[in-house]
Structure formats: C-alpha cells, structure tokens
Amino acid sequence: xxxxTLLPRTADLFTQGxxxxxxxxxxxxxxxxxxxxxxxxxxxDGAVAWLDEPRGHVWSVxxxxxxxxxxxxxxxxxPDTIREFTGPRGTDAxxxxxxxxxxxxxxxxxWTLDEPPVHPAEERVVALDATHHDELLDFLTEHSPAxxxxxxxxxxxxxxxxxxxxxxxxxxxxLSTLRDNGAPxxxxxxxxxxxxxxxxxxxxxxxxxxxxxxxxxxxxLWQLADNAPAERxxxxxxxxxxxxxxxxxxxxx
Numbered sequence: 001x002x003x004x005t006l007l008p009r010t011a012d013l014f015t016q017g018x019x020x021x022x023x024x025x026x027x028x029x030x031x032x033x034x035x036x037x038x039x040x041x042x043x044x045d046g047a048v049a050w051l052d053e054p055r056g057h058v059w060s061v062x063x064x065x066x067x068x069x070x071x072x073x074x075x076x077x078x079p080d081t082i083r084e085f086t087g088p089r090g091t092d093a094x095x096x097x098x099x100x101x102x103x104x105x106x107x108x109x110x111w112t113l114d115e116p117p118v119h120p121a122e123e124r125v126v127a128l129d130a131t132h133h134d135e136l137l138d139f140l141t142e143h144s145p146a147x148x149x150x151x152x153x154x155x156x157x158x159x160x161x162x163x164x165x166x167x168x169x170x171x172x173x174x175l176s177t178l179r180d181n182g183a184p185x186x187x188x189x190x191x192x193x194x195x196x197x198x199x200x201x202x203x204x205x206x207x208x209x210x211x212x213x214x215x216x217x218x219x220x221l222w223q224l225a226d227n228a229p230a231e232r233x234x235x236x237x238x239x240x241x242x243x244x245x246x247x248x249x250x251x252x253x
Contacts, residue, residue: 022242023088024061025111029183029220040078042070049074049087052179056083060091068094075099075250082250089244104248106225108241113218115210116237121162121203122210128159128172136161139169144190148222149176156187160208162200164192171200173208178220184212186221202233209237 027048041050047062049070058074060067067087072095075082085091092104128136133151136159140147149156153176161172173189186208191201212219223230225244235241 023244025220025240025243026059026086026109026245027061029111029178029218040074042074044070051078051082053081055179056081058082058085058087060085060087062088064088064090064094067091071095072098084247084249086245086247089246092246092248095248100251101248102251104246107245107247108223108225108231109220109243109245110223110234110239110241111218111220111243112209112238112240113213114238115213116206118210119199119203119206121199122207124162125160125204125207126163128161132159132161135169136172139172139192140188140190143192144188147188147190149174149187155179155185157184158208158211160204160211162204164195170195171204173204175208175212175219184216184219186212186219202237205233206237209239 039050040053041048043049044062044066047060047066047070049058049060049067051058051074058071060071064087068091071085071087071091075085085095086107089106092101095101130152136151140150151159153174155176156174157177158175159172160174161169164170170192171190174187176185176187177183178185186205189201189205189208191204209219221234221239223234231241
C-alpha cells in the first residue's frame with residue numbers, strides 16, 4: 001500500500017525555493033520544519049545554511065561558492081562553536097582557501113519515496129528490541145567497527161536483523177532519524193563477513209526501506225561516494241542520487 005504522507009515543507013524556514021531543486025534534498029528532508037526559537041541560520045544568493053549547535057556542525061545546500069561563503073561567515077561569527085561542516089561537493093576546497101580543513105569525506109545523500117522490489121530473503125528479517133542491544137553491539141564491533149549509529153541511540157526507532165541457521169545474527173541494520181526533523185534515516189547496515197555475497201544486506205536494506213516508506217512516506221540514507229557496491233544496491237532499490245556532499249572539520253584557528 002502506497003503511503004500518502006506529505007513531504008515536510010521548508011517555506012517557513014527558508015523561502016528561496018531551494019528545496020525544490022536537485023541537490024537540495026538535505027534542505028527538504030533535513031531542515032524541513034518551522035524555524036525553532038533560537039535556531040541559527042544563514043541565507044544568501046543561491047544557498048542556505050543552518051547550525052546543529054550541539055555538534056557545532058553547519059549544514060549547507062545550494063551553489064558551492066554561495067554555500068562556502070555562508071559556512072565561512074558562520075565560522076567567523078561563531079569561532080568557538082563551529083567545528084564541522086557539510087556542504088555541496090567542492091565546498092571543502094573553497095573553504096580551504098581561508099580556513100584549515102581536515103578529513104574531508106565525500107558523501108551522497110540519497111532518498112526514495114517508493115517501495116523497492118521485494119527481495120526473496122526479506123522474509124528472514126525480524127525486528128529487534130532493547131534485549132538485543134548487547135548482541136547488536138558485539139556484532140557491529142566485529143563486522144562493521146565504523147558503524148554510524150549504535151544500539152541504545154535515542155535517534156533509532158527500529159533495529160532489524162537476519163539470523164543464520166544456528167540462531168546467530170548474520171546481518172543487522174537500523175532505522176534512525178535525521179537530527180533536525182525526525183525524517184527516517186537508514187543506518188548501520190552490516191553483514192557477517194563470512195556471509196557476504198548472499199544478498200543478506202540487500203534483503204535487510206530493502207526491508208527497512210519498505211518499512212520507512214509505508215510508515216513515513218519516504219526513506220533517506222548516507223552513502224560514501226567511493227562505495228561502488230552500495231552505489232549499485234541503492235540505485236537498484238530506487239534511491240535517488242542527486243545530492244553529492246562533502247563533510248569535514250575545521251582545525252584550530
């Protein structure tokens with residue numbers, strides 16, 4: 001059954017219409033709610049930026065030159081607060097002309113409004129709860145030590161997994177949320193190294209996508225730009241690839 005949930009609107013946060021343009025899904029899904037009291041944001045000709053204050057992270061979308069200008073303005077205005085940034089691809093090089101940028105990582109923010117084709121192994125997927133957190137932590141530590149979201153995170157609404165014939169986990173994944181507005185974000189999908197190549201990760205990803213689309217009307221995820229297997233999988237599942245980003249941090253100024 002196709003969900004009828006309407007996409008969140010951004011008109012009362014930014015009024016430039018950028019949320020309707022390719023490359024601005026981060027604005028559409030990540031900042032799409034009325035401006036909270038005290039929310040710090042910047043806008044300019046062709047770009048907008050907003051501050052995730054607890055992390056000291058500035059998010060920006062739009063034209064790279066304009067976006068970099070907003071991030072630079074933010075960094076000068078709040079030098080003791082801002083430590084990290086995410087912006088359109090190329091922002092890191094532009095910022096690097098003025099500030100010391102470390103550890104830039106190219107990402108793609110991807111999203112879909114549609115349920116993917118059913119994967120045969122989806123019937124093996126089961127929902128997990130708090131009683132499985134220790135098991136999940138051990139599994140992620142062994143098979144995906146760079147996992148982005150861990151068991152017990154307040155941002156996670158659902159953990160799911162696949163078990164082998166012996167009852168042990170062979171794959172897991174989470175449905176987390178984008179920090180600004182609670183939009184569904186798939187995270188920490190991992191497969192037992194000895195079980196890879198059997199489509200378990202694809203089944204779990206398909207199952208989580210279907211769950212999110214039916215419940216919320218869409219699903220989002222982050223993909224490392226140089227992860228070719230993930231690129232193929234997410235494309236096959238219908239995730240749009242329109243938002244190349246780069247994230248980095250500022251060193252001591």
